[in-house]
Structure formats: structure tokens, C-alpha cells
Amino acid sequence: MEKIKLYAIAIICLIILYFLYINLNQKESIEDIDNNDLINNVIKSDIDIYQKIYKIDEILNRKCSYGKNMHLLNDKEKDLIYILNLEREVNNGGFNQFYYNSSGNYAIETLNTLRKIESKKLFDLVKKANSEFPNNFIPSNREKRIGILSNIEDKSEKTWKELDNNFYNLKEDYISLLYVYYTSDNL
Structure with missing residues (x-):
């Protein structure tokens, strides 16, 4: 029983x-x-593509809890997040900040996405920034990356500052390229 x-x-x-x-x-x-x-x-909607891309970014960031649950996004959604996180970080504190924060977990994916969207100028900037890491190896683990950053910051600071300025003055509409890429199968 x-x-x-x-x-x-x-x-x-x-x-x-x-x-x-x-x-x-x-x-x-x-x-x-x-x-x-x-x-x-x-x-x-009738808003311009810049407003569209940032609104989509807002929706996707809520969907993945601002990067904590990236596995909830499909590949194109992740790609959009990678590029806009790069933009946010570099605008707020430069490439050093990009690598220091969690956005740097996806430094390699960000570079690959720039290739996918055919953003040649920004691709070249990020590739050069990535090359400051020994053997172009950027750990996706933040703690390991911060350890490497502490060893290369002094040497890399000048290059990254120059690349920051190049980013601020970039004459390439990577947002339009990202929008075309993102919507190519969604329309």
C-alpha cells in the first residue's frame, strides 16, 4: 500500500x-x-532606419535581458546586438571600455558580423583594435580578458585612442548596412 x-x-x-x-x-x-x-x-513604420534599428535593439535587449540570455536570440538578432553594443561602448569609453565590459565577450563575433554586413571600414578598425591582444586572441571570458587588458593597456592605449577617434569620424554608414542585413529575410 x-x-x-x-x-x-x-x-x-x-x-x-x-x-x-x-x-x-x-x-x-x-x-x-x-x-x-x-x-x-x-x-x-515610417520612421527612418536609424530609429528603426535602435527600436529593434531595444526590443531585442529586453528579450535577452540585456545580454544575459543571448541564447534566446537568433543569429541575426545577435548580430544586431553585437554591432550596437560595440557602438555604445566605443561612444561611451572607447575600445578599452568595449573590451573591458561584457560586450567584449563577443569581440570575435562582432568582427565576424561586420564582415557579414560588409562594413569594410568599421571591420578594419575593429580588426586593428583586436590585434592589440596577443595572437589576436580575445577571451570570451571577461575575467581572463581583463587579466590580459591589465597587461596590454599601457602599450595599446595610444592605438586604441587613435582608433576611437577614427570611429567617431567614420565615414561609413554601418547602421544602414546592418539594417539591410537584418531585414533581408524579415520583410
């Missing part, structure tokens, strides 16, 4: 867990649909 009670309790627990799992997955699917609808509405 005791065994039957234990089995019954175990089965009830499994059923409850199953329904919780189904409910959680449905909630994520509904949120994805809502986000996709929001993004499609932004794309179809």
Missing part, C-alpha cells in the same frame, strides 16, 4: 512538472510572437 502511495505521488509530481514545462514553453513562444510582431511593426 505504501509503494502505491509513493508511485501515485511520483506520477502526480511528474504530471505537474510536465504541465509547468508546457506552460513555460508556451509563454516563451507567446513572447517570441509578441517580439516578432513588435519588430515587424517597427520595420513597417
